Amino acid sequence: MVDHDALTRDDPQCAVAAVPAGGVAVYRGWMLRSDQYTAFTEALTARGVTLRTNSDQYCRAHELPGWYPSLAPVTPTSTWTTSAQRIAFDQARTRLGAGAAVLRDYTKSMKHHWSEAAFIPDLLDPTTAWQIATRFIELRADDFTGGFVLRAFEHFTTAEVRTWWINGACALIGAHPDTPDELPPADVDLTTLTPLIAALDLPFVTVDLAQRDDGTWRVVELGDGQVNDRPTTVSPHDFATALLTDALAHR
Incomplete structure (x- = not known):
């Protein structure tokens, strides 16, 4: 339509x-x-x-600076710029400190170009870090949104799990669309996450999770549920049924 x-x-x-x-x-x-x-x-x-999702709610879900402060305890430490200028990038890199980082903008990473445009091995190496940032800008082109986001690298041991939330309640847990055949384990722990998502007061979001090497489930990404895909291993019927059932239960 x-x-x-x-x-x-x-x-x-x-x-x-x-x-x-x-x-x-x-x-x-x-x-x-x-x-x-x-x-x-x-x-x-x-x-x-x-x-159902107004423009302010969409922006808070769609862009990392909108949701990060509320989920900071359960997601990698992050900092960001408001431009694509090198001086702003270097300031953000310095704020994050030492170690490795993952680069993205407010809405998307280039994780499928991991070594050339996403993973920064050493934040204390300004030349290599800026080379990766430059390549990221080239690949994102006109889709570059907001500014650079630098996130401290954490070692994950599982594929990502995509969860769907309506009015702060989890309605569905499934594989991530990028890895549809890697089904989530039965013991995904949402205990800590649930009150944080509820406090965001967003009507329809997805939260992508992965398990860190210490066994802790961490938030990789939050996004607006309207524009995020479902994995092929979740049928359209099951997807719609789960979301409609939960929506009716929380009216």
């Missing part, structure tokens, strides 16, 4: 022309920049449609 291409060329009225007027809606589609999502919500509002 939504023309994503029209959204990304900044024509939100055209993008929502096929959406029936009136009611409350949940978007399921490709990722949008926060400013595009704001324009999207405004175009829908003009049609009498209210998105």
Whole structure:
């Protein structure tokens, strides 16, 4: 019902022309920049449609600086810049300290280009660190969002697990879409995480987890549930049933 291409060329009225007027809606589609999502919500509002996730909530879920402060105890130590300038990058690198780090921007890493654009072996090596940052910018190109984010490297021993949350309650646990056949263990411990997610007061998010080498489950990423994919090992029927059941239970 939504023309994503029209959204990304900044024509939100055209993008929502096929959406029936009136009611409350949940978007399921490709990722949008926060400013595009704001324009999207405004175009829908003009049609009498209210998105369940407002633009402020989307931004807080979609961009790391929005959710990191609340989840700092359960995710790798992070710092970030507000630009792509080298001086800002070096200041952030110095703030994080020594050791290895993972580089990303506010919304995405280049983990599939691990050695050239994601993993910084030594924060005290400014030349190599900046080479990796430069390559990251080249690969992200126009999709570069916000600024650099540097996250302290932690050694994980499991594939990532994707969890789905509605109104602060976990509705579904499954594999990560990048590793759909690596199913999560039965003992994923959400005890510490649950009150932290609830306190974020976000209606629909995903939280990707991995187990650190000391056995602790750590948050790798939080994202808006509307724009995050499901693994192929979770059927569309099971996915929709789990989310609808939990949504109805927490109305």
